[in-house]
Amino acid sequence: MKTAFISDVHGNLEALTAVTQSLRDEGVSRVLFLGDIVGYGANPGECIEIVREIADTILAGNHDWAAVDKTDTSSFNAAAQAAVAWTKSVLTAADKAFLSQLSLNEETKDFFCVHATPLHPEAWGYIVNDRDASQSFAHFSESLCFVAHSHYPTVFILTDKNRINSERTAHLSIRAGCRYIINSGSVGQPRDGNPAASYGIYDTDKKEYRLLRVEYDIALAQKKILDAGLPPFLAHRLALGR
Numbered sequence: 001m002k003t004a005f006i007s008d009v010h011g012n013l014e015a016l017t018a019v020t021q022s023l024r025d026e027g028v029s030r031v032l033f034l035g036d037i038v039g040y041g042a043n044p045g046e047c048i049e050i051v052r053e054i055a056d057t058i059l060a061g062n063h064d065w066a067a068v069d070k071t072d073t074s075s076f077n078a079a080a081q082a083a084v085a086w087t088k089s090v091l092t093a094a095d096k097a098f099l100s101q102l103s104l105n106e107e108t109k110d111f112f113c114v115h116a117t118p119l120h121p122e123a124w125g126y127i128v129n130d131r132d133a134s135q136s137f138a139h140f141s142e143s144l145c146f147v148a149h150s151h152y153p154t155v156f157i158l159t160d161k162n163r164i165n166s167e168r169t170a171h172l173s174i175r176a177g178c179r180y181i182i183n184s185g186s187v188g189q190p191r192d193g194n195p196a197a198s199y200g201i202y203d204t205d206k207k208e209y210r211l212l213r214v215e216y217d218i219a220l221a222q223k224k225i226l227d228a229g230l231p232p233f234l235a236h237r238l239a240l241g242r
């Protein structure tokens, strides 16, 4: 069975629409959404509607909870804070009620899923280096953990020799005896220098993971951000993938 892991849409309807088409083309049977439907982009309400339609499981991200005052935004930069205020002003009461009740993590038979980290999901820490990964491996029992939040597609592997390797691979065969923390990047605001939308597919039968990149109408997403009066930086960065 093909399971897709998508996250960090951030109100980018054009990127989400392109990824939704890709999910159909790939014949995905299950979609896990790892947080951050809203924040930064110009179509938060529309993105909530689509994610609710396509995803089997939806987890909370820090921007989802920032929009409903469930997380402290004092560490957010000025553009992110402006985006939170704008997002709050356009979401309906029903959208906010929906975001409020999302959970922080999910354990299935095959994997652990969380937006930030397995240990303290609500602290919104990042897994960006081997040390972060090493701490995180101690706080889930499955062999696979899917995370989001950094917008950087990365795979951390705890080998059978108890070493950690990190890779930026687009193809991975899951090996018995190894454990993995996998970040599939961001749909709506990639930051690894590649502006194409990013998401992952894990085939539970073949035990193979793939990272997919999907082109979308960046110019339209940028125009909507500028027209909404959101910080222009949020539009410009989309073309750079930064």
Ligand code: ZN
Binding pocket: 008, 010, 036, 061, 063, 149, 151
């Ligand atoms: Zn995000």
